[in-house]
Amino acid sequence: MIDFKELLKEHGIAPSIQRIKILEFLEKNRIHPTADMVYQALVQEIPTLSKTTVYNTLKAFTEKGVLVALSLFENEVRYEYNTEPHIHFKCIKCGKIYDISKAFECLNNKEIEGHKVLEHHVNLKGICKNCRD
Amino acid sequence: MIDFKELLKEHGIAPSIQRIKILEFLEKNRIHPTADMVYQALVQEIPTLSKTTVYNTLKAFTEKGVLVALSLFENEVRYEYNTEPHIHFKCIKCGKIYDISKAFECLNNKEIEGHKVLEHHVNLKGICKNCRD
């Protein structure tokens, strides 16, 4: 059982009830949810919850390294608890997003961990040769 | 000199003035522009141009395989003429997006074609093992 209050303190985040519940939800539900999905799930427990709080909290968690923000195939931003580098696989039929733990070499495959790969999306981010130094 | 009118016909797209100009712009300006960037550039030539036409045209071109739509790091969709599979590198300082023609094995590198790589974004799309057959 993870002590989410302590975990937030360690990251320099004051552990409010809302923040603890949001982090707990992300840890227990590895579904790469959108901010709205987090809100819809938690507003039942916390009827006074504001969507703005969810957005602000997820952004703060990301900045402090507690969560990772993903830019997947659609324009919604999704969040996940797993901060280890890994590959995402999205099913075009059911919409589920699977974590792929294999190394990047797998990109040459048309099939990976039982999934049929139709599209590869590879994006890098950094500082270009013109902007270095 | 590419015959854009002919190219559109070959893809089953009626070659209107707007469509030819949009395709021509994408071929000549390899800057991975947004729909709005295309609109801003062409509305000077075609003052009556509608942004809806740009959106509709880019979507049609993508569906017919004339262009490729990208989901990069931000939520804007960008489009490009190059339909060959390749990797994108975005500079976090100047915002430019570079095409990387090297194969996917490069992902193990921290530096590629002179650019300093800080983040790798790898996303796959297809049909998951539960949805096959």
Add this chain to the structure above:
DNA sequence: TATCTAACTTGTAATGGTTACAAATATGTA
């Protein structure tokens, strides 16, 4: 050439995810 029809373009309004902002509330300390 004139007419017709379907396709294409345009402009405006609506949508949906996200952010800005100010007021209300809660928290921790003196």
Add this chain to the structure above:
DNA sequence: TACATATTTGTAACCATTACAAGTTAGATA
């Protein structure tokens, strides 16, 4: 308790994109 600060809330604004209906164009036909 009283105060200062941090947090939460609700509303409005933002912006890329889409829906929709009306206007325009262009190719086919007579």
